[in-house]
Amino acid sequence: xxxxxxxxxxAPCLAAEPEVADFGKTVDGTAVQIYTLKNDKGIxxxxxxxxxxxxxxxTPDRSGGTDDVILGWDSVAGYESEDNQYFGCxxxxxxxxxxxxxxxxxxxxxxxxxxxxxxxxxxxxERSLDKVVWKAKGYSNDRGHGVRFSYTSPxxxxxxxxxxxxxxxxxxxxxxxxxSITYVATTDKATPVNLTNHAYFNLGGAGSDTVxxxxxxxxxxxxxxxxxxxxxxxxxxxxxxxxxxxRKMKKIxxxxxxxxxxxxxxxxxxxxxxxxxxxxxxxxLAAVLRDPESGRTLRIMTQEPGIQFYSGNFLKGQQGKxxxxxxxxxxxxxxxxxxxxxxxxxxxPSTILEPGKEYRTSTLLIFGTFEKKKK
Ligand code: GAL
Numbered sequence: 309x310x311x312x313x314x315x316x317x318x319a320p321c322l323a324a325e326p327e328v329a330d331f332g333k334t335v336d337g338t339a340v341q342i343y344t345l346k347n348d349k350g351i352x353x354x355x356x357x358x359x360x361x362x363x364x365x366x367t368p369d370r371s372g373g374t375d376d377v378i379l380g381w382d383s384v385a386g387y388e389s390e391d392n393q394y395f396g397c398x399x400x401x402x403x404x405x406x407x408x409x410x411x412x413x414x415x416x417x418x419x420x421x422x423x424x425x426x427x428x429x430x431x432x433x434e435r436s437l438d439k440v441v442w443k444a445k446g447y448s449n450d451r452g453h454g455v456r457f458s459y460t461s462p463x464x465x466x467x468x469x470x471x472x473x474x475x476x477x478x479x480x481x482x483x484x485x486x487x488s489i490t491y492v493a494t495t496d497k498a499t500p501v502n503l504t505n506h507a508y509f510n511l512g513g514a515g516s517d518t519v520x521x522x523x524x525x526x527x528x529x530x531x532x533x534x535x536x537x538x539x540x541x542x543x544x545x546x547x548x549x550x551x552x553x554x555r556k557m558k559k560i561x562x563x564x565x566x567x568x569x570x571x572x573x574x575x576x577x578x579x580x581x582x583x584x585x586x587x588x589x590x591x592x593l594a595a596v597l598r599d600p601e602s603g604r605t606l607r608i609m610t611q612e613p614g615i616q617f618y619s620g621n622f623l624k625g626q627q628g629k630x631x632x633x634x635x636x637x638x639x640x641x642x643x644x645x646x647x648x649x650x651x652x653x654x655x656x657p658s659t660i661l662e663p664g665k666e667y668r669t670s671t672l673l674i675f676g677t678f679e680k681k682k683k
Contacts, residue, residue, distance in 0.1 A: 326446035326453045331356050331363075332384040338441045340384050343455045345480040345487075350374060351675060353480055353487055358387055359397035359438035360457035360476045362507050364629075367485070370603025370677040375513030377604065379639050382629050391626035394506040397438035398476050398491075400431045401461065401468050402659065403504040404578070404616060404648035407539040411651040413469065413498055413660065420467040427537055430506075432466030437474065438506070454479035463497065470497030470663075490670035493661060500651045500659045501667050504612075508620060508639035511599035511606060515632025519620065519640045520561030525596040526554035526617065528579035532647050532656075536571040542653050544580055552577055554617075557596070560640070564619060574637065575619035578647050581610070591672055595642050598678060607674040610644040613657045617642055644671045 331342040342356040342363060352374075354364040365378045380395050381387055387395070409420035409428035420428040431437055442457040454477055461472040475492040491503040510516045531552050532540040547553040551563035552575075560575070567574050584592040591609035595617075598605045608615070618641040623634050650656040661667045 325448050326455060328444075328446055331358075334358060334384055334441060335388060340441060341444060343444065343446050345453045345455065345478065347452060347480050347482050347485075349483070349485040349675075351480060351485055351487070353478060355444075355455050355457075355478050356384075357442050357444050357457065358384060359440070360442045360444075360459070361387065361398065361438070362396040362478070362505060365487070365507070365673075367604060367675040368677065370679065375602070376629065377509055377511055377513060377606075379508040379510070379514045379634050380629055386628065391624075391628075393508075393622055394430055394438055395628075396505070396507045398457070398503060399506045399643070400437040400474070400501065400503040401466065401472060402428075402500050402502045402651070403430055403506075403643065403645050404502065405429050405537075405539055406500075407537075407649050407652055409467075411500065413500070413651070416469070418467060418469060425537075427539060435461070435465050437461070437503070442476075450482070452480050452482040468499055470495040470499035470661075472499060472501065472661075474503070476503070485675040487673045487675075488670055489673070491667065493667040494663075494665075495661050496663050498660055498662050501661045502646045502650065502659045503667075503669070504616075504643040504645045505671070506641055506643060508623075508634075508641055509597065509606065510639045511597060511604040512602045514629060514639065515634065516638065517635060518561075518638055520559070520564065520637060521600065522560050522640070523557050523598045523600065524554050524560055524617070525557040526579050526615065527582050527593045527595070528615070529555065529582055530580040532578045532580060532614070534571065534577070534648075538571060538576065539649050540578070540647060540653060540656075542655060544655075547579075552579070554579075557598070560619065564637075573621040575617050575640075576621060578614050578616050578645070580614055580647070581612070591670070594644055594671075597640075597642065600680075603677045603680065605676045605678055607672075607676070608642055608644065609672040609674065611669045612644040612646060612671065614647045615642055615644050616648070
């Protein structure tokens with residue numbers, strides 16, 4: 309009897325921990341590990357310590373086949389190459405753009421690296437969160453398997469004030485097709501923080517030709533219009549009557565050509581999410597993506613106020629995992645976030661983290677399938 313009680317009590321702790329393996333070394337010789345999370349719903353996610361990056365994400369299609377639906381590489385060298393456009397990484401300290409790399413905080417002016425002329429993009433050049441190697445710990449409990457990444461960014465790293473401690477946890481639910489990404493940060497000086505994940509999805513499988521045949525719905529009546537360098541003007545404008553109206557499910561390719569000759573080169577816009585309808589729910593619906601071919605769906609729920617929909621306009625045919633080619637617009641990003649350049653716009657929700665306060669936010673990726681319409 310005692311043994312039965314004991315095993316019931318211990319069962320959650322005894323669940324097998326996520327498998328960990330060596331993934332190679334960075335150019336400066338730092339070892340990188342990769343963790344595997346698996347569940348009963350046919351989902352496998354692999355995450356590595358360089359950049360707390362999502363490297364693989366296998367999900368079932370409507371006929372029971374499985375594909376890896378995100379772009380990436382088979383080695384650290386691929387991630388360190390010029391071809392890497394933030395594939396799957398944790399992006400920060402501040403994702404998206406900061407105008408001319410400048411901001412003022414508590415009476416002090418700060419200047420950051422200009423790595424996307426004339427602006428600062430995705431946290432900087434050498435020590436942005438996507439490029440550093442994080443500490444990691446795999447764990448399991450009765451709800452599923454996870455990996456906790458942690459990194460402490462010293463005061464002044466990439467020009468940002470304050471020593472910032474960041475934790476990113478990937479958690480794959482045991483009995484639901486759901487991967488959650490939770491971000492927690494604390495600082496010793498006021499500093500801007502805006503963290504996201506930069507996975508490139510193609511629900512037909514990474515390396516499929518295009519995402520223009522995917523359908524998208526965004527829970528957004530408004531977006532933040534930008535100048536020619538993709539910096540928000542500060543306005544909040546309606547999507548009504550524009551190619552950005554995804555309030556009803558729309559094929560991505562249907563109106564994209566109207567945007568090809570704009571500064572965004574396609575879709576590359578921050579959408580302002582409508583307020584959460586159900587106050588009891590922890591997360592707001594942000595996006596629903598569907599691929600009619602494979603039948604896969606992805607629902608994104610978040611605690612962030614915005615989402616950047618980027619249609620892979622800079623993908624250039626680089627070769628990734630399994631020698632597959634990543635053509636122009638063959639994958640897309642849906643980056644949950646605070647609005648771009650918030651640090652220079654008082655009317656946007658603030659991205660400033662104060663000492664003694666905790667930054668905490670999470671985003672859920674929920675996979676599913678839908679049946680083909682009967683003709
Ligand atoms: C996106 C951004 C794009 C581009 C891309 C990386 O988040 O919106 O403009 O910079 O990252 O290539």
